[in-house]
Amino acid sequence: MEVLKTINLTKTYITGEQKVEALKDVNISIKQGEFVAVVGPSGSGKSTLLHLLGGLDRPTSGNVIVDNTDIYRMNEHKLAIFRRRKVGFIFQFYNLIPVLTAEENITLPTMLDGKKVDKKYLEEILGILGLKDRKNHFPSQLSGGQQQRVSIGRSMIYKPSIIFADEPTGNLDSKASKEVVELLKFSVRKYNQTLVMITHDINIAQEADRIIRIDDGAIVKDEVIKQ
Numbered sequence: 001m002e003v004l005k006t007i008n009l010t011k012t013y014i015t016g017e018q019k020v021e022a023l024k025d026v027n028i029s030i031k032q033g034e035f036v037a038v039v040g041p042s043g044s045g046k047s048t049l050l051h052l053l054g055g056l057d058r059p060t061s062g063n064v065i066v067d068n069t070d071i072y073r074m075n076e077h078k079l080a081i082f083r084r085r086k087v088g089f090i091f092q093f094y095n096l097i098p099v100l101t102a103e104e105n106i107t108l109p110t111m112l113d114g115k116k117v118d119k120k121y122l123e124e125i126l127g128i129l130g131l132k133d134r135k136n137h138f139p140s141q142l143s144g145g146q147q148q149r150v151s152i153g154r155s156m157i158y159k160p161s162i163i164f165a166d167e168p169t170g171n172l173d174s175k176a177s178k179e180v181v182e183l184l185k186f187s188v189r190k191y192n193q194t195l196v197m198i199t200h201d202i203n204i205a206q207e208a209d210r211i212i213r214i215d216d217g218a219i220v221k222d223e224v225i226k227q
Helices: 046-053 076-086 102-106 108-113 119-128 144-156 174-190
Strands: 002-015 018-026 029-031 035-039 061-066 087-091 162-166 194-198 210-215 218-224
Touching: 002 046, 002 194, 018 046, 018 218, 029 194, 035 046, 035 174, 046 061, 046 162, 046 194, 076 087, 076 108, 087 144, 102 108, 102 119, 102 144, 119 144, 119 174, 144 162, 144 174, 162 174, 174 194
Parallel strands: 035 194, 035 210, 087 162, 162 194
Antiparallel strands: 002 018, 002 029, 002 061, 210 218
16 A cells, blocks of 8 residues: 655755755655665755655655645644654654653653553553663663664654654664664564665665665666565
C-alpha cells in the first residue's frame, strides 16, 4: 500500500538575483513498510527533499501526499498537528530538551497535544530502545547513542505511519551507528512503519530495501536492493 507520493515536487530559492533550483519535478512513490535510503553529494537536495516530505518546508510547486492527504493544502496550524501526530522525525543532533528526562522527551509530542500517554506502549518502546534504566536521566547524563535512542522513541510515540531520519548516525561512532540503524530497522518492521533516511554512509544505505540517489535536485537513480 502506498503511504507517500510526490507529484512534480519543486523547490526554488531566490538569493539576490540568483535563482537556485534545489529540487526539480521530483516524483516518487513509497510503500508502507519500506525502508528507503536517500543518498547523494552535499548540496544535492537530500535535506530539502526530506523537509518537504515531512511538512517542514513548503514547495514552490508540486504535491506531497502522505496517507492520502495532500499535506500542503493544509494551513500552518493543521500542518503542525499533522506533523506531530502522523509523522516522526529523527535528526543528527537529537534536538532533545535538556531540562526534560529521557521519558519526558519521548512523550513530549503527546504532552504538547494534551493527550494521555499510552503507558504500556511507552514501556514497550523503552524496552526496545534499551532505555528502561535511563528513563529518568537527563540528556546530559546520556551518551550520544542513548540520546539518539531517545529521539527515536520520541518519533515513535504517536505510532506514525512514516518516520523521516536526517543523517541519524552522523554524530555517532561506528558501534553506536550500527546499533541505531538496527533499532530503527527492528522498530519499523515490528510496527509496519515506513522509514525514509538520508545518509552519507553507503554501508548504512545498503541496509535499506531501496536506495534513491539524488543529484543537482533530481533523482538520478531509484534502485530496489531487497524485495
